[in-house]
């Protein structure tokens with residue numbers, strides 16, 4: 001996935017404060033969940049002890065009922081050495097086919113670097129013969145893979161499983177720093193090494209392995225399963241998921257034809273002594289602003305008071321002196337996540353727990369909570385619209401006045417805001433300086449001060465590459481419409497417990513997460529209201545510790561065999577649960 005930073009880590013404890021004398025707890029009624037109608041499964045959801053919008057209600061573990069026998073057969077299979085070896089071989093083989101993509105590659109057919117996906121497809125068809133025999137395959141824009149496993153019951157909405165084939169390039173100069181060569185796929189008995197072993201070939205191979213196994217066991221779906229593998233997710237996804245999204249809208253329609261989508265994203269980790277799984281249900285928006293100043297050139301020996309470069313510098317200082325206002329909305333996903341931490345974090349200090357709980361209905365508590373949470377940069381970045389001047393350019397010669405200078409300011413837009421609001425904010429921010437420096441001002445197509453005397457120069461703001469992106473629609477996590485989220489949650493709980501032989505449903509709490517970056521799902525918004533960016537991969541326990549924090553290899557962590565088996569268990573449970581669910 002491009003740009004991780006999914007979640008804040010453990011948050012700092014609040015500064016000591018005098019306890020409030022009267023804590024008034026308004027009972028607004030318990031959160032009511034629409035019970036899932038599920039063949040043979042009685043939804044006995046644990047009702048939230050918190051209130052309304054702010055609770056972190058948990059569903060029970062959800063295991064396949066109709067296919068209980070098949071599920072337990074596959075569970076037994078996962079415990080065998082033969083299966084483990086096979087699974088390791090599948091992933092190792094995939095890592096050994098380099099599928100690097102680079103930024104700003106010309107389209108498919110015009111750049112030979114795309115051709116690396118040919119051998120990757122050959123590998124997949126050899127490794128997964130049953131999938132290729134049983135499912136229909138459409139190649140979209142040559143290298144996008146779109147599989148369909150047609151279900152027996154066409155009245156059921158299909159599900160979409162997504163992953164990407166490409167990996168981040170390996171700098172040749174860093175080859176020597178790798179513990180094992182980046183495309184070796186070396187298995188050391190615990191970890192499978194190499195670029196993409198985790199991001200995202202583990203997701204792709206996890207899905208393919210699950211399908212191959214289900215077919216091998218004679219499973220035939222009632223509900224159609226669609227699989228989409230993009231091939232340039234690490235470079236904006238336009239060629240791969242962009243084309244796949246268009247093809248799927250054409251085939252399945254634009255009115256949310258899928259019951260849900262699961263793509264790469266958040267996993268599970270330890271926070272405040274509790275394991276939280278955090279499927280990302282939201283994504284921030286995006287805008288690159290090109291800020292350009294022009295003025296008459298001339299000889300440097302007779303300069304004006306401010307050159308274009310000097311003015312541009314003033315504009316950037318103005319930006320940095322005025323960061324976007326940060327506000328923690330109770331309706332936001334980061335707030336919902338914090339509520340979950342507060343409600344379920346075993347080792348969270350009581351004072352912080354109380355503050356979180358209280359913030360649900362007290363403005364002053366909410367402001368205090370903001371003070372605590374905003375101490376952490378990651379959390380601030382998750383909540384607010386960010387700005388960063390990332391490119392600057394101007395001037396050509398030491399004795400010539402620069403006629404033009406520009407900078408690029410990158411924004412990640414808060415889920416509570418929009419592209420339009422961000423443009424309006426920047427427009428207003430710089431208007432005063434445009435007047436002060438006697439510049440005619442055009443911002444995002446809007447022309448200011450058309451009449452009046454001629455200006456000294458111009459100031460222009462525009463969407464730098466036309467790549468602005470609204471914040472993603474938030475997938476429902478509460479109430480009606482959230483059935484897919486409930487199903488996913490129950491699946492996560494069942495998988496986690498089964499993989500560790502824990503009492504059903506214990507050991508893990510599901511909380512909504514979000515990312516500051518985007519996945520291929522940016523092209524899939526019209527395909528489903530329930531989009532989850534989630535890999536069932538964790539960074540807890542001794543066994544998996546390396547896979548999460550090992551950053552020697554450019555932060556692209558190695559995948560453990562055990563994690564891979566758990567990913568397969570997750571997709572198996574998810575597919576079987578979805579197949580028999582009546583609620584989605």
Ligand SMILES: *[C@@H]1O[C@H](CO)[C@@H](O)[C@H](O)[C@H]1NC(C)=O
Nearest residue numbers: 437438439453454455456457
């Ligand atoms: C703005 O610049 C123009 C062109 O140099 C000049 O004619 C005009 O007087 C300036 N206006 C002000 C307010 O300085």
